[in-house]
Amino acid sequence: MGKAGRSPTPTTKNGAGAGGGAGVGAGVTNDALPTAAAAPTTAAVGSGSGGGGACRSTLHANKTILKTVSVFLASGKRNSSNQSKAAAAALQNKRQQRQRKMDELSGKINPKLLDNLRKKTRFTKDELDALCRIYRKLVSNCQYAAKTLASSSSSAAIAKPHSAVEGIDRIVFRELLHSTFDIVTEEILMERIFCSWDKAHEGLPLRLEGWLIGLSTFLRGTPAERAAFCFRVYDLNTDGFITKDEMFTLLRNCLIKQPQDEDPDEGVKDLVEIVLKKFDLDKDGKVSLDDFMGTVTAEPLLIEAFGQCLPTDSAVVSFFSTLQVKKNSLKNNLLMDN
The missing domain is CATH 1.10.238.10 (EF-hand)
Incomplete structure (x- = not known):
């Protein structure tokens, strides 16, 4: 009876250890506390080692980002500098073009253009100066004619395309050929002379260089x-x-x-x-x-x-005589001004 009464006791103790009864389970838990407490320490160490790697990775990423930003900013500065230079060059070119147009309309030519025109034409420097003044006068006539047409309401639509013309147009050109060079010919030939005058720009209003080169052929061409x-x-x-x-x-x-x-x-x-x-x-x-x-x-x-599409010999002689008179008149005016 005594042995039979003691045998369940170990079984119950083992069962409690294995199965985790309420009372014994609490005791097992208390025995395991040191081990359980040590686990966080190990985890913390592991976590600390992993955290160091993460910090290095973060620093490397930050350095890469800073380097990329620096390159981007430097590239932006270069682009900004290039754009500024391009804008300055475009502005300078625009000013030069505006100055050339003003020089053309005022009859002035810069020394470089003058030297170039002397090579392309058979005119002397004094003749070129006089011809530039004639060009200025002819362009003024063109502008006056355009304004006159624009002042008429019935012809406003016709005059509009001519309002911005800078050069010698067909009307003034034909009058010049008729009155100055005795060219009396049919309308179709007059139009063809105008279009063929400057072979580089057929049919466009004659600008200063085209006017002078065409006139050189017209008057002194081989x-x-x-x-x-x-x-x-x-x-x-x-x-x-x-x-x-x-x-x-x-x-x-x-x-x-x-x-x-x-x-x-x-x-x-x-x-x-x-x-x-x-x-x-x-x-x-x-x-x-x-x-x-x-x-x-x-x-x-x-x-x-x-x-007929060329001037007579007498018309050529008369034209250059007029140029000489104008040149002498200009010199006299300059002397009087001084």
């Missing part, structure tokens, strides 16, 4: 230069050839129609065939620049075969 100018004038569609149709148009406008002529166009067609045989050296049915130059070199009088 026979080859003047022949090439005439060819450009006669090449109505600027395709590099003078065709039968273009000859017909030019000669028909040049010829005086007689009232008794029943069909004047037939006479013009016959004349075209005669002229074509004379000029068409390679016999391809049209006149090229080489054909024209070859024919004119052999017979210089044929240079204006399709209509």
Whole structure:
């Protein structure tokens, strides 16, 4: 009986240790406290080691960010500096262009441009000065004509495109050719002379340089230069050839129609065939620049075969005499001012 009564006791004690009864479980917990208390210490050490690595990683990341920001700021400064330089250069260029326009309109030319024009033309320095004053006067006439047209309400829409023109326009140019150089020709030829004057800018208002270079050819060009100018004038569609149709148009406008002529166009067609045989050296049915130059070199009088587009010798002499008078007048005015 005594043994049987003691046997459950270890079982209960073991069961409590294994199963964790209420009373015994509390005791086991108390025995395990030192171990449990040590665990946080170990964890803290581990955490401290991991925290040091995290700090180094954070410092490295911060350094990378600072370096990136520094590079970005330096790049921004360079871009800002480049933009400032570009803006300053653009402003300087704009000022130079404005000054060149003012010089053109006032008839002044800077020494560098003057030297360049003396190389491109056959004018002396004094002649260039006088021609620049003429240009200023012609541009003023163009501006006055534009203002006059703009003052009329009925023609305001027509005048608007001309309000900002800086140069010699068609109207003033034609009047100059007619009154100064005795060019009396048909409207179509006048238009072609204007468009061919400055071969680099066909049909645009004539600026100072184009005006002077074209005038040099017009007044003092070599026979080859003047022949090439005439060819450009006669090449109505600027395709590099003078065709039968273009000859017909030019000669028909040049010829005086007689009232008794029943069909004047037939006479013009016959004349075209005669002229074509004379000029068409390679016999391809049209006149090229080489054909024209070859024919004119052999017979210089044929240079204006399709209509007048060059000044007479007397008109050239008279024009340069006028330039000389203007030059002397300017010198006298300067002497009186001093």
